[in-house]
Amino acid sequence: MAEKTIRVGLIGSGFIGKVHSIAYGSLANVYGHSLPKIERVRLADVTTELAQTGAARLGWQEGTGDWRDITRAPDIDLVDITTPNYAHAEIAIDAARHGKHILCEKPLAHTVELARQMYEEVRAAGVVHQVAFGYHRWPAVMFAKELIESGRIGQPIQFRLQYLIDYALNPDMPLSWRFQKEKAGWGAIGDVGSHAIDLARFLVGEVSRVSAVSRTFIKRRPLPAEGDISFGVASYQDAKPAVYGEVDVDDATSFLLEFDDGAIGTIDVNWMAGGHDNEVNFEVSGERGAIRFNWQHANEIQLYCAEDHPERLNGFRTIIIGPLHPGAVPSLTVPGLGMGFTDAFLIAVKEMVDAITAGRPASPNFLDGLRACEVIEAVQEAAKERSWVEVKRSLA
Amino acid sequence: MAEKTIRVGLIGSGFIGKVHSIAYGSLANVYGHSLPKIERVRLADVTTELAQTGAARLGWQEGTGDWRDITRAPDIDLVDITTPNYAHAEIAIDAARHGKHILCEKPLAHTVELARQMYEEVRAAGVVHQVAFGYHRWPAVMFAKELIESGRIGQPIQFRLQYLIDYALNPDMPLSWRFQKEKAGWGAIGDVGSHAIDLARFLVGEVSRVSAVSRTFIKRRPLPAEGDISFGVASYQDAKPAVYGEVDVDDATSFLLEFDDGAIGTIDVNWMAGGHDNEVNFEVSGERGAIRFNWQHANEIQLYCAEDHPERLNGFRTIIIGPLHPGAVPSLTVPGLGMGFTDAFLIAVKEMVDAITAGRPASPNFLDGLRACEVIEAVQEAAKERSWVEVKRSLA
């Protein structure tokens, strides 16, 4: 075993920082104690007070108002970045230069250039790096990948994915960093679209070129009363500030994809999709079958194989994910019991720990993060220029 | 009542001609006898023998090998065209010039130019004309339209539709006219895509421009042993001819849409979508809600209205179509009993008869058919040119 203890520093104590904290704290309980010990050493946030409160709340030994107390600290092995997008790069690069392993939220950065730098730095530093594409290692998705790889649906020909969520439907939702290009880089296409693109690449392959259309339907939103507001569900409902700011990112983007291997695809992302609470659904149509998935029924895969049965006896079958499927958490001892969002992050953290322990690359990693950003940027450019755009793959 | 009897001539005795025949024959039984009497006078097919056999089989008084015996016959009021695409225009134009009302299968023609001529002719002739877009007047769709019109979901912002079917998945499926550009005009984008485009226009509005990607995955198919073969399910399974021909139309096309009113959209059509037996699903996302539909559960509409309930009590609700909804057939006396494909054509024929009786235009009519062809052609051009293409609307 490469390391007996992995000492973690977390940067950011918002809603997703909370979920990461839970994952670190629960890892050994869920996966057993042969894993290295995870020590939640230090949490950083924008002020010392926020950090200390967050540390106490989320189970970290101490808090700091300066994230360099994490990226440069000798008592930290792994840096976990859950800040708004614009802060990822500086932190990650500093961490890499100080030899830290890094788990970074998605999208990897808010510009392609920064994402490229981040990847170059972690590669040069030889550290383990992962992007928190939580759907990538989700057991049903891993199983879909396995089914495709094993040829059960033949060569993929068409990929269709929709990522629909409605947290931005309410026009009173305040203008958080998510609605500002300067801070987020992109809107829905970056926020939920990065997941979508990662799934496309994972399941079908590299994206050659894209064509896109984007819209910002709500062009002005109320400024938050003070500071930044993460996308809490309840917080904005009482806030009726008089001052409005401009939204300069997309609310909805749809795009076409051509994959290197000849398949085509469509992705729709929309964070104003009324009635949808985080619906991620996709289908891979292949030459001999198809696979469907919908996060709303996240423990099921639907599989159709044209050759499995005579036509009159054939149809999509619903396979319920259980302990026989790849990556299921150990608490899922019986098929049909179901996993949830908490488990998704456990699985991601487990991969990080396994990669560090084995001294191997993690997956999905910063190269995947970079590739997603490159596609996002191509999509944005395609929407702006009203033309097909080749995805520029750097560092290939 | 404008006419006591409507004397019909049918051209084409294939699978869809059969469905039309059934609709004419059943109309009075289903809708009652206050309707004009429908007389199934004459059926035309490519040979006299085929036509006579078809007439006997499908309940027509006589058969003819020359469709002009219908378009020009004094004892015919309504010409119904169910031939392959390439034959629509000549027949329809001849019929219009002889003052016949016309019900024509989709797509209206196999070129935009012919579709335009057809519309000009019927307009000039003052006859009633309809395109057999069977989903357009389907009660659940009509209800969706009503819900949108009444503002229940606010202004539409994004439209997503998939028309997935797998009859062409089998590479042994013979090279019927549907796979030949010269005869069909287009592939999946014309065959099932014309329905998709009509639904987009009906529910959201006119399409301004499109970007598209198309693929022909199976580039060669066995030539049918003799003559043309409509897309029977069983017919091709035994046929293993040695001679192959080239497929020069699309198997799958995905495209982006911009609507005149600012909404965006995505349509995927694929006739090699394994596991899908005629799945047409769509969603209209609006500023205050959404509507979903799936032909596989064709008697249901799913509706979400953001303002209907507090968030914790809200969600898509499944409304089961019944006699209280628009256009339900009279035999649907109790909600939940369900309508099927047979009913869809009854509804179309009923509209034709009502329009003729009232001396009003039918809906959807040749202008809708022309508009669909214009969008199809723009999609094809966009796919070929790899660029956004403005939809050219003639005769606006």
Place this chain on the structure above:
Amino acid sequence: MAEKTIRVGLIGSGFIGKVHSIAYGSLANVYGHSLPKIERVRLADVTTELAQTGAARLGWQEGTGDWRDITRAPDIDLVDITTPNYAHAEIAIDAARHGKHILCEKPLAHTVELARQMYEEVRAAGVVHQVAFGYHRWPAVMFAKELIESGRIGQPIQFRLQYLIDYALNPDMPLSWRFQKEKAGWGAIGDVGSHAIDLARFLVGEVSRVSAVSRTFIKRRPLPAEGDISFGVASYQDAKPAVYGEVDVDDATSFLLEFDDGAIGTIDVNWMAGGHDNEVNFEVSGERGAIRFNWQHANEIQLYCAEDHPERLNGFRTIIIGPLHPGAVPSLTVPGLGMGFTDAFLIAVKEMVDAITAGRPASPNFLDGLRACEVIEAVQEAAKERSWVEVKRSLA
């Protein structure tokens, strides 16, 4: 061909009489003209005026206020009975004694004794007889039966069925004959429960004994303003009469079944099941698999066969009913297009015509109707006596 023309007389012009009329009128159109010609000769209702209006409305040559003008008429071959339950027996017996074939609505009679007499009479008369159990010959159900017979799920072990509908949920629904024991025999257990029992018998086998619980939740309902009111959806909504009558039949009944062959079962019927528009769902669990069906998605069968795939690849598969499945109507030329309620009656009438033509018994017939009544009666007795009751099978 035994008979060139089948001359039909219909008794009852209510909502289900309308559906039967449509089926007769459409039969040749749908199934082709090799079938005997169906002549809709005469319709009877309680008054001459009602009958004549109904005849004109529903496509019958003439109307009569005396049903004996049908059961005893030399120009009638087939008597179709769609009256309230209490009138079935007298009419059917008279029809049988005059040599008429009979299609009778369900339940066969409103007492077991009458059902038994009816069966004895048709058997003695040698006429063809059918009970209008519309789900029995529904293609998805016929396919389920075929799958069970062929051993695909092994020996059936447990049957579970729910027939849920909510037309009686509204306490303002008037006290039609359906709510009166004297006229209907039974409540929900007779009305929708007769279908449920027929399905149980068809799919699993004869019922040995039952235990049951029944409730009448709405004990008094407003009397209809005048005459009898069939269960129209809209009719009662304006009616607010001051006078109430007593409901003496069940609103909901649940019962346990033991089958002759060792399987067990549960059936729930409830006509106050809020939110359900005619939901009939069942599952047959067998020793090696299971079959599920739900009328709300009536063109699908869900099949699980334990041996078909390794466990991690297995699951229920959804088979979409199409032309390859038993009993599909000829207008269903492509799988996935869907059939509806109109088709269900076409199929029933087709069976009647085929049986008459071939001189063979129809299925389901009066013996099935009698058996259903025997089970209904056992259920009612079991509920009343709070004890298991052996199903008495007469004429076995």
Place this chain on the structure above:
Amino acid sequence: MAEKTIRVGLIGSGFIGKVHSIAYGSLANVYGHSLPKIERVRLADVTTELAQTGAARLGWQEGTGDWRDITRAPDIDLVDITTPNYAHAEIAIDAARHGKHILCEKPLAHTVELARQMYEEVRAAGVVHQVAFGYHRWPAVMFAKELIESGRIGQPIQFRLQYLIDYALNPDMPLSWRFQKEKAGWGAIGDVGSHAIDLARFLVGEVSRVSAVSRTFIKRRPLPAEGDISFGVASYQDAKPAVYGEVDVDDATSFLLEFDDGAIGTIDVNWMAGGHDNEVNFEVSGERGAIRFNWQHANEIQLYCAEDHPERLNGFRTIIIGPLHPGAVPSLTVPGLGMGFTDAFLIAVKEMVDAITAGRPASPNFLDGLRACEVIEAVQEAAKERSWVEVKRSLA
């Protein structure tokens, strides 16, 4: 805060002991550190070796071969019992007598008499007690309860529940204690049926009387090679022992319920229900609406309220459970992310800790456990005697 630290002893290290261990270990991580500290002090199993291995594997400080080292230990506050059913009572009674709080797996005991004694002892001892009915506090179920309590569906009239699972479908599944009356008390009706009964009581109210039918379809199963085998998925697949033993508990049981308040119900349990991986579905029909739930889509509730909308706009709506609903785990920060089985036990342990901290009774507690056993026993007697059986409620 009543206690700063809760010191736990776990008895049993099988698959469910593992899930409990995970819950204790993750509690603070998920719910935050204002909770009392949970110390996983000691684990007992049937041998010292098993216990020590289990302790190391599941995160307990030490292991013991004698459970009295837990029930009687001064350093233990809370005893968690996850043994086979037959061992619950002796352990729980000993724990109560030594003043320990107790969390016990379901069913509470393998006889009603022992369950009653257990309840008497915990009541006398004044300790906090809970039965691990994991569905009871599941957020969607808690929400269903809230909806019913608030009158949204009116007075419940009919309850229908199915608990279907197929782990016993394979006849090679060894004869573990679950298949032996002496050790388990009951079969499917005790194992999964205890959950079903608890849900019925929780949602609708006390059960007055029952009628039932039971079957043992596989009457002999192979003896496990050595010792007892918990119901692992993979373990039995290679074991093909030559020696068989008799199964003397039920594989499937269906029963009718009368509730004190006049509602009726049906419950089907079957652990040979092919294709079902732990499906628990129920519906409560009320006088003005209905609520549906299915564990396979465990983060959804379907709600129908007759008065919410005009009939043509009404239908079941699917409410996705999120942070606004009762009992959601804190990691579910955004609606639609989903919870799973791991979360269910966290919620149960959280209730235990809250009750201990507040010095209040837990829910569901041993009285609920006793009541469930009383109903189970009544069901078994009803099945055996073929008669309705009054549920005897002791200690009321």
